[in-house]
Amino acid sequence: MKKVFILLxxxxxxxxxxxxxxxxxxxxxFFGNPEIxxxxxxxxxxxxxxxxxxxxxxxxxxxxxxxxxxxxxxxxDSTRPLYGYFWSEDGQYIxxxxxxxxxxNINVFAVxxxxxxxxxxVPNSRNLTPLNEVTAQIYMVSKKDPDLLMVGINDRDKAWxxxxxxxxxTGELKMIHENKDRITGYDFDWVxxxxxxxxxxxxxxxxxxxxxxxxxxxxxxxxVTETAxxxxxxxxxxxxxxxxxxxxxDLSALFLMNPSTKKLTKIESDPKGKVDFGGLFIDRNTxxxxxxxxxxxxxxxxxKDKTWEAxxxxxxxxxxxxxxDFQSFTKDYSKSLIAVWGDKYATExxxxxxxxxxxxxxxxxxxxxxxxxxxxxxxxxxxxKSSDGLRIPxxxxxxxxxxxxxxxxxxxxxxxxxxxxxxxxxxxxxQFLANRGFAVLQPNFxxxxxxxxxxxxxxxxxxxxxxxxxxxxxxxxxxxxxxxxPKKVVIMGGSYGGYATLAGLTFTPNLYAAGVxxxxxxxxxxxxxxxxxxxxxxxxxxxxxxxxxxxxxxQKLIRxxxxxxxxxxxxxxxxxxxxxxxxxxxxxxxxxxxxALRDKGKKVDYLLADDEGHGFRKxxxxxxxxxxxxxxxxxxxxxxxxxxxxxxxxxRLKEIRVDVSKVVYEPVQKSTVASSLPKIQNxxxxxxxxxxxxxxxxxxxxxxxxxxTVSKSGENWLVKDEAASAMGNSVDEMEYTSEFKPLKRKxxxxxxxxxxxxxxxxxxxxxxxxxxxxxxxxxxxxxGVGYDQIIAGLPLAKDYTHSYYLPDMISGKNKQMNLKxxxxxxxxxxxAWKVGIVNxxxxxxxxxxxxxxxxxxxxxxxxxxxxxxxxxxxMVKK
Numbered sequence: 001m002k003k004v005f006i007l008l009x010x011x012x013x014x015x016x017x018x019x020x021x022x023x024x025x026x027x028x029x030f031f032g033n034p035e036i037x038x039x040x041x042x043x044x045x046x047x048x049x050x051x052x053x054x055x056x057x058x059x060x061x062x063x064x065x066x067x068x069x070x071x072x073x074x075x076x077d078s079t080r081p082l083y084g085y086f087w088s089e090d091g092q093y094i095x096x097x098x099x100x101x102x103x104x105n106i107n108v109f110a111v112x113x114x115x116x117x118x119x120x121x122v123p124n125s126r127n128l129t130p131l132n133e134v135t136a137q138i139y140m141v142s143k144k145d146p147d148l149l150m151v152g153i154n155d156r157d158k159a160w161x162x163x164x165x166x167x168x169x170t171g172e173l174k175m176i177h178e179n180k181d182r183i184t185g186y187d188f189d190w191v192x193x194x195x196x197x198x199x200x201x202x203x204x205x206x207x208x209x210x211x212x213x214x215x216x217x218x219x220x221x222x223x224v225t226e227t228a229x230x231x232x233x234x235x236x237x238x239x240x241x242x243x244x245x246x247x248x249x250d251l252s253a254l255f256l257m258n259p260s261t262k263k264l265t266k267i268e269s270d271p272k273g274k275v276d277f278g279g280l281f282i283d284r285n286t287x288x289x290x291x292x293x294x295x296x297x298x299x300x301x302x303x304k305d306k307t308w309e310a311x312x313x314x315x316x317x318x319x320x321x322x323x324x325d326f327q328s329f330t331k332d333y334s335k336s337l338i339a340v341w342g343d344k345y346a347t348e349x350x351x352x353x354x355x356x357x358x359x360x361x362x363x364x365x366x367x368x369x370x371x372x373x374x375x376x377x378x379x380x381x382x383x384x385k386s387s388d389g390l391r392i393p394x395x396x397x398x399x400x401x402x403x404x405x406x407x408x409x410x411x412x413x414x415x416x417x418x419x420x421x422x423x424x425x426x427x428x429x430x431q432f433l434a435n436r437g438f439a440v441l442q443p444n445f446x447x448x449x450x451x452x453x454x455x456x457x458x459x460x461x462x463x464x465x466x467x468x469x470x471x472x473x474x475x476x477x478x479x480x481x482x483x484x485x486p487k488k489v490v491i492m493g494g495s496y497g498g499y500a501t502l503a504g505l506t507f508t509p510n511l512y513a514a515g516v517x518x519x520x521x522x523x524x525x526x527x528x529x530x531x532x533x534x535x536x537x538x539x540x541x542x543x544x545x546x547x548x549x550x551x552x553x554x555q556k557l558i559r560x561x562x563x564x565x566x567x568x569x570x571x572x573x574x575x576x577x578x579x580x581x582x583x584x585x586x587x588x589x590x591x592x593x594x595x596a597l598r599d600k601g602k603k604v605d606y607l608l609a610d611d612e613g614h615g616f617r618k619x620x621x622x623x624x625x626x627x628x629x630x631x632x633x634x635x636x637x638x639x640x641x642x643x644x645x646x647x648x649x650x651x652r653l654k655e656i657r658v659d660v661s662k663v664v665y666e667p668v669q670k671s672t673v674a675s676s677l678p679k680i681q682n683x684x685x686x687x688x689x690x691x692x693x694x695x696x697x698x699x700x701x702x703x704x705x706x707x708x709t710v711s712k713s714g715e716n717w718l719v720k721d722e723a724a725s726a727m728g729n730s731v732d733e734m735e736y737t738s739e740f741k742p743l744k745r746k747x748x749x750x751x752x753x754x755x756x757x758x759x760x761x762x763x764x765x766x767x768x769x770x771x772x773x774x775x776x777x778x779x780x781x782x783x784g785v786g787y788d789q790i791i792a793g794l795p796l797a798k799d800y801t802h803s804y805y806l807p808d809m810i811s812g813k814n815k816q817m818n819l820k821x822x823x824x825x826x827x828x829x830x831x832a833w834k835v836g837i838v839n840x841x842x843x844x845x846x847x848x849x850x851x852x853x854x855x856x857x858x859x860x861x862x863x864x865x866x867x868x869x870x871x872x873x874x875m876v877k878k
Contacts, residue, residue, distance in 0.1 A: 022375035022400040024640055025435045027626055029372065030428040033058055033619050034365035036069065038084075039337050039349050042091040045330040047113055048337075048362070049075075049087070049094060054122070056619065060085055060094060062113045069363060075111050077122040081617045090146035093168050096125075097136065100812055102613020103581045106135045108151060110168050128171045131155045132773050133813070139163065140188045143284070150176070150188065159536035163194075187230045189237045190287060196230060196240070196259070204540030210259045219259050222246050224540050225457050231280045235287040241267070243277050250452040252276040254292065270294045271302070276450050285332070295450060297381035297393070298424050299323075311354055315340075318359065323425070337362065343425055344376035375400050377434040379424055384477035386446070387469040390458065393451065394443040394474060395422055398483070399434045407439040408488035408637050409478055411471055411504075411512075414442065415495030417463075418456060418545055419449040436630065437639045438490075439483050445470035447545075460544050463524070464503045464561035471500055472508055487513060488637045492629075494518035494615055495585065502563035502593065505570045514573045514636040516629055519585045519614055522593035523564040525549060526667075530586045530841070567596040573603045575632045577625055579612030580842070587842050591665040598660045605632060606658040624653040662696075662872055664864060666843050671803035671818055673778035678802075680740040682793030682856050684710050684717045684786075690878040693723070695871055702726060706875070708785065716743065721785040734784045740793065742782040747809060754809060758782065763807040774814045780805040781817075788858040792851045796821050796833045803840075816840040825850060827859045 037058070038051040048065055051058045054074045058081050063072035076082070078098055083106070085096035093110045108128045115123035129136045131153065140150035147168050152161030156178075163177040163186050176194070177183070184206070185198035197209040197216060204224025209216040220242070222228045228244035234256060242264070245252040253269035254277050269277060271294075278294040289304045303309035315324045319340045327349070328337040334354055341347040346369040351360045364370050377400045383393045398404050410433050414422050422442040430440045444451070445467050447459025459467050471491070478484035491504040491512050498520015505515045521527040524546050543549075547557035559565055574597065578590035590606070597604040607628055609621050616622045627645050634641035645653070693704035704725040711718045717736045723729065730749035736742055745756040756765045763774040763782075781790050783806050794802060800821040808815050822834045832850035839845035850860040858877060865871040 020401045021437070022377075022435060023372075024642055025372050025375060025432075026368075027432060027630065027642055028623065028646070029366065029368045030432040030435075031619070031622050031626055035367060036349075036363040037365040039362060040085075040087060040328040041065075041330055041335060041337055042087050042113070043089055043331045044091045045335050046091065049085070049113070050363070051082075055079075057081060058619075059122075060096065060111070062094070074122050075113065075115070076109075076125055077120075080611070081619075086141065088146045088168060089141065089143045092146060095128075095141075095149070095168070097138070099613070101581045101611045102579050102615075102617065103813070104135060104583045104613060105133050106137075107131070108136050108138065108149070108166070126171060128166055128168065129153060129173075130171075130771065132775070133158070135161075137161055139186045140192065142192055144192050150186065150194075152179075152186070187240075189233045189240075191237060193237075195233075195237075200538075202540060204538075204544065219262050220257070224544055225460075226453065227252060232282050233287075241280060243280075245276070245453040250454050252453070254280065268292055268302075272296065272300070274451075276452060278450070283333070295423065307354075311352075314357065315352065315359075341426060343379040343427075344373065344431075345426065346370040346373055347426065375435065376426075376431055379427070379430065381424060382477075384474060386466065386473045388466060390446060390455075390466075390470070392443055392445060392470045392474065394441055395424060395430075396442075396478075396483075397430050397434045397440040399437050399439065402437070402439075404439075405482050406485045407483060408437055408639050409439045409441065409475075409484040409490070411474060411489065411491045412440055412442050413445075413471060413491065413493030413497035413500040414448070415493070415497050416449075417445070417447045417467065417496035417500075418459060418541075419447075421448040421450050432626065436633065436641070438633075439478065441474050441478060443471055443474045461547060461557055463499070463546055464507055464563075468500065468503050468507060471504065472511060475511055490514045490516065490633060490637060492516035492518075493520070495520060498585070499563070502570075502574075503561070505572055505574060506563040506566045507569070509569045509571050512572055514575075514632070516575045516577070516632065517590075518577045518625075519579060519582055519590075520576075521585050521589045522562065523589060524558045524562045526588055526592070527585065528558075530584075530588070564593050564596060567593060567602075568600065570597060570602055573605075573632070573636045575605045575607075575629065577607045577616070577628075578609075579614060579616065580608055580610045581613045584614045588665060591663055591843065594658075594660055594663050595665045598663065604660055606660050606663065607653075607656045608658045609656045620648055620652045621656070623649045624656060627653055628657070662864075664843070664846060666838065666846075671801070671840075673803045673805060673816060675778055677779045677781070677790075677804065678795060680790055680793035681795065682740070682789055684719065684736075684789060686710050686712060691875050692878055693725075693873060693875045695725075695865075695873045717786075719786045719789075732785045734782065734786050736786060740786075740790050742784070742786075745782060745784045745809075747784070756782070756784075756807070756809065765807070765809065765812070767809075767812070772812050774805075774807040776805055776807070776814070778805055779803075780807065780814075782806070783808065788849055788851070788861065791819070791835060791837075791849055792856040792858065794819075796835065796851060796853075798823050815845070824853060830854075830859050832859045 033053045036050050036052050040049050047062055049062045052061045059074055059076040059078055061072040061074050083097050085094055095110050097106050097108050099106050109125045110128055111125040117123050134153055134155045137152040142148035149166040151164050151166045153164055154161045160179040162175055162179045164173045164175055166173055182199050183197050184200045187196040189195045194211055199209055200206045206222050207218045208220040210219045226246050231241040231243050233240045239256045239258045242255045242257045243252055254267040256265045274296045275294050280292055281290040283290050290308050291301050291303045293299055293301045322340050322342040322345055325339045326336050327339050336352050338350050338352050339347055346366050348364050349362045351362050377397050379395050379397045382396045383391050386392050414420055421444045433440050475489055479486050489512050491501045493501050498517040501515040501517040502520055502522055504512055528549055547554035576590050578587055580587050594604055594606050612621055616625050630641050633639050689708040691706040693706050695702040704723050707722045709720045715738050720733045722731050733746045735744040742758040747754045754767045761776050765772045781804050802819045806815045806817050817837050819837045822836050824831055825834045827850050831853050833853055835849040837847045847863040852859050861875045863873045865873055
């Protein structure tokens with residue numbers, strides 16, 4: 001009996017150890033800036049560049065190879081995380097691309113690693129493509145001429161990129177190909193001759209055009225449901241490596257194709273017959289294949305070069321149980337930076353000398369994560385069948401130290417949806433959720449990439465249907481396995497994952513306890529209406545996924561699949577997260593479902609960041625977002641919750657929380673902008689006026705006193721608004737001609753001065769050293785002081801409408817505004833015209849003016865400040 005008792009005690013002790021919960025890991029360890037990341041060796045091996053925090057944002061730093069990291073110098077001072085960077089071939093330049101606040105209007109920048117700072121600590125970067133509202137694309141980085149890039153720029157036509165050569169040292173752009181024939185890409189061979197152009201027609205069919213002199217000959221063609229691309233060229237440039245799944249192929253394979261004879265020779269496909277061709281690694285010096293790879297549950301590498309294979313196996317032996325990736329090399333491949341990583345390990349970066357086998361730790365991006373590594377959870381590949389029997393691959397992560405049974409569960413849905421997929425490895429979001437006690441399932445639903453053409457195309461026209469079933473049956477699988485508590489399942493995701501969240505709450509309203517939608521579309525009609533112009537070549541691809549909105553059949557499919565039109569079904573709490581500058585899933589997508597849920601008395605919380613686009617990238621915003629997600633999940637499911645947060649995160653969270661009672665959504669139709677404004681029937685009066693301004697933001701009321709001074713300067717008018725509030729003082733000055741044409745504007749606040757200069761067709765602005773130009777191809781009004789006087793001088797009458805452009809100082813964008821006179825209203829003792837003005841691209845960006853019908857003076861204005869979380873600013877004349 002005593003032995004039995006002892007055995008029971010031991011078993012209980014073992015179970016208690018197994019079930020011991022992992023401690024709560026600070027969210028900053030998961031989502032704060034890494035200390036160092038993104039290391040690269042310069043091609044000559046003299047430098048190491050990397051990303052490190054500068055003024056709170058990850059920027060580019062550099063040091064010589066033999067210097068310690070604390071001797072490194074910052075090279076950039078971007079106020080927004082960069083998309084990435086790379087070295088020119090000669091190591092003379094570091095090049096990078098960035099946009100403004102997530103709007104995806106991208107320029108290419110260059111900085112020298114040897115440049116010294118002229119002022120402060122950071123040298124000046126040069127904008128090599130200083131154009132507004134373009135999305136520059138890099139097609140080729142020259143190895144023959146290290147001063148050369150081949151880039152695409154869509155300034156002439158927003159939908160299509162012309163090909164330019166770009167001289168890095170001078171910024172000289174020279175057009176190589178004017179794109180008037182729907183070209184979507186350009187391919188260069190080893191000696192950097194332009195050999196193949198890609199053209200996509202209105203049906204989504206893509207042709208490979210072989211270039212011989214000025215002649216373009218079609219040599220290969222794929223349908224919108226197929227994929228093909230050139231991965232590289234063979235040793236003598238006579239043939240190219242083609243990856244394709246055309247015709248009877250399901251899994252994409254690697255071929256050699258002769259562009260002159262069109263002959264195809266198969267090289268390889270997945271030896272296991274499970275997944276698409278994954279990647280081709282070729283020696284830039286010998287032009288021979290080093291390796292190929294394929295990714296199923298994990299990635300398999302097939303080495304073709306014995307020396308490389310030996311180095312890889314040597315490194316793997318040094319880090320058992322972890323993965324090794326070659327990340328950066330010198331020109332001769334003798335020295336490299338490698339990443340050592342795994343699903344439950346903090347990544348480490350090492351320097352490796354292939355000749356001496358010297359292996360030196362360089363940095364650990366997240367050293368604090370390394371300290372808590374033992375509390376990270378394992379990511380397990382799993383699969384299950386969907387409603388029609390299709391097998392869905394997925395990854396399951398269970399909380400470390402849990403019983404693995406009856407757990408609160410997150411269904412974490414990836415974006416895309418067609419093409420992207422989830423991968424095995426460390427994932428900060430997954431580990432964060434698992435640490436809070438959730439089982440996390442990441443389903444690679446039909447339409448996900450890598451599993452073959454048939455699996456990917458099986459998602460076409462299945463938004464909200466079979467694609468959603470793939471997610472729903474994942475929940476059933478976890479419940480049947482006893483893993484998920486059926487009363488505590490939450491769906492969450494970004495982009496398409498945000499859509500799937502809304503669809504899950506709408507079409508399976510009793511399945512989930514709550515949802516977290518991050519930049520997800522709620523109305524597929526408006527999603528299709530708002531895609532960026534440069535996505536034009538992919539329109540047929542998009543219609544193939546969701547339906548053609550120009551046909552009755554397509555309209556029905558889209559309406560049935562759009563959660564907005566079934567919003568009555570939603571009966572569970574929802575958190576919506578949106579970036580105000582998102583060019584793909586615009587703010588209106590979130591605004592309209594927030595309004596619909598609020599008006600029906602449903603619970604909805606809303607975060608809106610004025611300085612983000614398609615997803616949050618700024619660290620303080622990201623931290624605020626996850627703090628809110630954590631609070632929300634604790635509220636609806638009762639999971640662990642870290643209540644404390646740094647002061648800057650707490651402040652930012654208050655700023656981006658939206659009072660849903662103030663959100664407005666009115667669909668806006670684009671109108672033709674006239675070439676010029678009608679004659680303004682109004683005039684300025686010299687003197688001083690007083691206005692009382694109230695800003696209502698996040699439950700706070702901020703009073704502002706405004707004094708307007710109007711004076712003459714020769715024939716011109718000078719108008720100045722001076723504002724004083726607890727937020728600080730500001731001055732806004734405008735100079736107008738006698739006919740109300742703007743000439744100059746100067747805005748001053750907190751030591752910063754922003755000047756603007758106006759001509760008939762161009763507005764120039766300088767902000768924080770950046771020069772911005774607004775090209776005005778129609779009537780426009782400046783939104784500076786005096787704006788109300790110009791509006792008051794229009795021929796206002798019931799139902800009067802006008803469309804014009806507005807060069808917006810805050811966003812740096814040229815906005816189209818629609819004006820409509822809604823009628824007359826009595827404000828106090830005055831009868832006033834009520835004038836509504838709405839941004840065509842963002843209906844939350846709205847101003848209402850009440851203009852005295854007799855005196856043509858402003859009586860009152862009310863403006864929705866989308867950039868301040870839909871704060872309301874009311875101004876009344878004293």
